[in-house]
Amino acid sequence: MQRSPRMRANFQIRTRGRGMGRTLGLIAGSGGLPLEVAAAAREQGVEVAVVAIEEHTDPAIAELASRGTCWIRVGELGRLIRALQEQAVDEVILAGAVAKRGALRDPSQLGLDARALAVMARLKDRGDDALLRAVAAELESEGLTVVASTRYLQDRLTRLGRLAGPTPTPVVESDLALGLRVAKGLGTHDVGQSAVVKQGTVLAVEAVEGTDAMMRRAAALGGAGAVLVKAAKPGQDLRFDVPAIGLQTVELARRCELLAIGLEADRTLVLDRARTLAEAERQQLAVIGLRLEQG
Amino acid sequence: MQRSPRMRANFQIRTRGRGMGRTLGLIAGSGGLPLEVAAAAREQGVEVAVVAIEEHTDPAIAELASRGTCWIRVGELGRLIRALQEQAVDEVILAGAVAKRGALRDPSQLGLDARALAVMARLKDRGDDALLRAVAAELESEGLTVVASTRYLQDRLTRLGRLAGPTPTPVVESDLALGLRVAKGLGTHDVGQSAVVKQGTVLAVEAVEGTDAMMRRAAALGGAGAVLVKAAKPGQDLRFDVPAIGLQTVELARRCELLAIGLEADRTLVLDRARTLAEAERQQLAVIGLRLEQG
Numbered sequence: 363m364q365r366s367p368r369m370r371a372n373f374q375i376r377t378r379g380r381g382m383g384r385t386l387g388l389i390a391g392s393g394g395l396p397l398e399v400a401a402a403a404r405e406q407g408v409e410v411a412v413v414a415i416e417e418h419t420d421p422a423i424a425e426l427a428s429r430g431t432c433w434i435r436v437g438e439l440g441r442l443i444r445a446l447q448e449q450a451v452d453e454v455i456l457a458g459a460v461a462k463r464g465a466l467r468d469p470s471q472l473g474l475d476a477r478a479l480a481v482m483a484r485l486k487d488r489g490d491d492a493l494l495r496a497v498a499a500e501l502e503s504e505g506l507t508v509v510a511s512t513r514y515l516q517d518r519l520t521r522l523g524r525l526a527g528p529t530p531t532p533v534v535e536s537d538l539a540l541g542l543r544v545a546k547g548l549g550t551h552d553v554g555q556s557a558v559v560k561q562g563t564v565l566a567v568e569a570v571e572g573t574d575a576m577m578r579r580a581a582a583l584g585g586a587g588a589v590l591v592k593a594a595k596p597g598q599d600l601r602f603d604v605p606a607i608g609l610q611t612v613e614l615a616r617r618c619e620l621l622a623i624g625l626e627a628d629r630t631l632v633l634d635r636a637r638t639l640a641e642a643e644r645q646q647l648a649v650i651g652l653r654l655e656q657g
Numbered sequence: 658m659q660r661s662p663r664m665r666a667n668f669q670i671r672t673r674g675r676g677m678g679r680t681l682g683l684i685a686g687s688g689g690l691p692l693e694v695a696a697a698a699r700e701q702g703v704e705v706a707v708v709a710i711e712e713h714t715d716p717a718i719a720e721l722a723s724r725g726t727c728w729i730r731v732g733e734l735g736r737l738i739r740a741l742q743e744q745a746v747d748e749v750i751l752a753g754a755v756a757k758r759g760a761l762r763d764p765s766q767l768g769l770d771a772r773a774l775a776v777m778a779r780l781k782d783r784g785d786d787a788l789l790r791a792v793a794a795e796l797e798s799e800g801l802t803v804v805a806s807t808r809y810l811q812d813r814l815t816r817l818g819r820l821a822g823p824t825p826t827p828v829v830e831s832d833l834a835l836g837l838r839v840a841k842g843l844g845t846h847d848v849g850q851s852a853v854v855k856q857g858t859v860l861a862v863e864a865v866e867g868t869d870a871m872m873r874r875a876a877a878l879g880g881a882g883a884v885l886v887k888a889a890k891p892g893q894d895l896r897f898d899v900p901a902i903g904l905q906t907v908e909l910a911r912r913c914e915l916l917a918i919g920l921e922a923d924r925t926l927v928l929d930r931a932r933t934l935a936e937a938e939r940q941q942l943a944v945i946g947l948r949l950e951q952g
Contacts (some may be wrong), residue, residue, distance in 0.1 A: 483855070492857065544846045551839045553859040557848075562780070562787065564848040569861045570878050579874075583865050 372536030378558055385429060386514075387451030389442065389507070391458025392418040394608045394633035395511070399457045400426035402514035411449040413442055436460060437474035439481065439497065442495035443504050450525060454501055456602055457511045491552045491595065494602040508601050515604065515631060520651045521628040526639040527648035532620055533561060534589055534648065538624040540564065542652050543619040545626075549595030555605045558620075560588035573611070577618050586619030591652070607649075608633035612641050622648035677784065680704040680724060681809075682746030682801070684737065686753025687713040689903045689928035690806070694752045695721035697809035706744040708737055713755055731755060732769035734776065734792065738799050749796055751789060751897055752806045786847045786890070789897040803896050810926060815946045817922040821934040822943035825917055828856060829884055829943065833919040836858065836886030837947050840921075844890030850900045853915075855883035868906070872913050881914030886947070889924035902944075903928035907936050917943035 382640050390396035390412050397420060400410045404426060411429035414421075415436050424431045426586040446454060481496045498508040512519065524530075530538065537559040544557040544564055554568030558580035565588055566580035573592065581586055587624060590604045607623060607630075615623060623642070625632070632638050632649070642649045685691030692715060695705045699721060706724035709716075710731050719726045727740040735834050741749060743905050769777060776791050793803040807814065819825075825833065832854040839852040839859055849863030853875035860883055861875035868887065875883055887900045902918060902925075912916060919929070919938070927933050927944070937944045 388951065523731075540846070544843075544848055547842050547846055548839075548862065551835070551842055551859065553839055553862060557864075564846065564864045566864045567843065567848060567862045569859045569875075570853075571861065571874060579866060580864075 367505055370438045374458075383407055383409050385411055385451045385452075387446040387449060387454040388412045388423075388427075389446075389454065389456045390414050390419045390423050391456070391460045392420070393606070394420070395604060395606055395631070396420070396423055396458040397426060398518070398606075398631065398633050399511060400513060401457055402518065404428060406514055408514070411446075411451055413445050415460060419458070435473055437472040439477045439478035439500065440475045443477070443501060443506070446506055447502070447504065451506070453507045453509045453513075455509060455511050455513065456498065457604075459603070491602060493495040510601050511604050512552060518631060518635060519604075520627050520630045520632060521623045522651045522653055525625075525632065525649040525651060526642040527622070527646055530648050530650060534622050537561065537589045538591060538622060538650060538652055539650075539655070541589055541624055542593055542626065542654055545591050545593040546596055546654055549593060550596065555595060556590060556592045558584075558588050558590050560584045574614055577614055577620075580616035588618070588620055589622040589624060590615060590620055591624040591626075592630055593626035593652075604629070604631045606631040606633050609637065609638050609641060612638055612645065612647060612649075616645050617649055620647060622650060624650050624652045627653045667944075673807070677703055678704050679748075680706055680744060680746045681837050682724070682741040682744060682749040683707045683718075684741075684749065684751045685709050685714045685718050686751070686755045687715070688753045688900060689715070690901055691715070691718055691753040692721060692924070693813070693901075693928050694806060694809060697813065697826065699723060701715055701809055701897070706746055710722060710755060714753070716931070730768055732767040732773045734773035734795065735770045738772070738796060741796070741801055742799065746801070748802045748804045748808075750804060750806050750808065750898075751793065754898070775849070786897060794898055804919075805896050806899055813926060814899075814923050815920045815925045815927060815929060817946045817948055820927065820944040820946060821937040822917070822918075822941055825943050825945060829917050830882045832856065833886060833917060833947055836884055837888055837920055837921065837949055840886050840888040841891055843950055844888060847890065850886070850890060851885060851887045853879075853883050853885050855879045869909055872909055872915075876913035883913070883915055884917040884919060885910060885915055886919040886921075887925055888921035888947075899926045901926040901928050902933065904933050904936060907933055907940065907942060908941060908946075910942055911940050912938075917945060919945050919947045922946040922948045 386408050388400055403410050409428045412423050412427035412431040414423055414431050414433050416433055430546055434441050481500055485496055501508055522562040541557045541559040545555055548567055549555050556568040556573045558565045565584040566576045594605055679704050683695055683705055698705050703724045707718050707722035707726040709718055709726050709728050711728055729736050776795055780791055796803055836852045836854040840850055844850050851863040851868045853860045860879040861871045863871040889900055
């Protein structure tokens with residue numbers, strides 16, 4: 363976070379050999395997901411123009427942005443739209459979180475521009491999805507097409523069954539199933555998407571604090587032997603937010619002495635997959651793709 | 658909590674004038690609810706024999722126990738049953754929480770007796786309700802009748818509408834409605850029963866940490882201006898656990914700068930009602946009885 367550049371620059375186009383292909387406009391929030399999207403798109407022959415957010419986006423994104431990176435502040439919706447239009451992008455993907463904590467305490471510190479203020483004024487519900495849906499609507503009103511963040515990630519989505527680590531015991535299996543039901547239940551109301559369960563007791567559920575803080579709280583309350591489950595929201599707009607874990611999650615799971623991580627199959631992602639699963643394997647942490655039972 | 662007596666005594670019967678009436682066996686956990694139940698039963702002419710739990714029950718319960726108080730340790734299920742049988746109680750009420758934190762970290766520290774161990778061994782799901790249901794079944798297998806904790810509280814249950822403080826603004830009203838939907842949604846899975854919402858964002862939802870810790874977390878994340886909502890679980894077994902607030906909750910709401918507390922009508926309780934609502938009024942904290950909209 364602290365590594366984001368101080369100087370704000372407009373797009374600096376790197377001239378490369380190809381450039382004649384399709385161009386993706388990637389609005390990159392925090393975490394590893396934007397990197398994953400950019401890498402996957404590039405592998406599939408798509409040019410990538412990035413709009414990155416100061417103090418949020420991992421600067422490593424610049425390496426993957428074949429059509430350059432434009433840094434904006436979090437509230438600059440007008441500038442965001444102009445940047446995408448200047449690049450004449452064919453489609454737009456929103457990927458990665460934009461933490462709302464500061465905004466909830468003091469919206470003025472966001473420095474919302476006129477366009478962002480107009481969007482906020484129209485919103486009643488300010489859950490993550492509602493905010494993203496409003497931003498997407500604003501982009502589409504300008505003729506920009508917002509597509510699913512999973513568009514280039516199809517073969518990287520979590521599959522059903524064991525991905526790493528030991529086969530779960532019946533207790534762990536039952537905890538994973540309960541965690542999935544709770545995580546999906548929360549998602550119905552656009553709250554969090556994660557829960558920690560130990561031996562039939564739901565230790566913690568996630569809201570604004572984020573998955574990491576929730577895991578630490580659960581460990582403090584319940585000690586070793588719990589499981590973490592992440593799921594997508596039911597009926598989630600796939601243009602936003604693929605729930606994901608990565609190396610950091612696996613490392614934190616070790617410190618919290620978790621037995622397993624459950625991920626909803628087809629709708630979640632393991633970032634930096636090979637390294638993350640290898641580390642889970644090394645730790646004997648089970649990583650399991652789950653699906654909600656019907657009925 | 659620290660005030661609970663060190664010495665463990667069997668029932669010490671106070672001989673009083675009446676004693677010929679109905680006798681309630683009250684299993685008293687922590688918090689103000691057992692005091693409220695005992696006081697209400699006494700007002701309605703019922704004798705009260707209390708089984709109190711060391712390090713959990715407020716010792717003030719002894720003042721309300723017309724047929725004496727028997728102190729047990731939390732894992733002594735066999736002793737609990739014998740105490741109720743010795744008193745020849747006509748009915749049993751379970752009231753007040755028994756914190757499970759220690760138990761989740763290290764079940765052995767509970768000092769479960771043979772009977773409690775047998776019950777635990779049969780349980781897969783160890784949510785609050787599942788545990789209480791198992792204990793109730795064990796009591797009933799001994800011919801004891803467990804009745805609703807609300808049996809003597811009918812005229813104290815929260816009613817619909819404003820109980821204290823200013824009339825909510827439309828934003829606060831909308832936050833209260835969202836909080837109620839989330840709290841009810843959680844309850845479906847026997848998780849918590851409370852949520853904190855600010856301007857359409859769910860800041861925190863409660864699991865094992867308890868309402869107070871959840872409120873503090875929400876305040877740290879989202880600052881002033883949020884609302885707390887407490888609700889009963891859908892289809893909740895009314896023999897267990899009436900969600901309640903009291904003076905402490907109102908005091909913490911002040912420190913967290915909440916605007917309102919929403920309580921599900923007919924299924925929650927304001928403990929020490931007159932003082933608690935007067936304090937809310939003094940603070941200009943709205944206290945509102947809510948009901949889930951159908952459909």
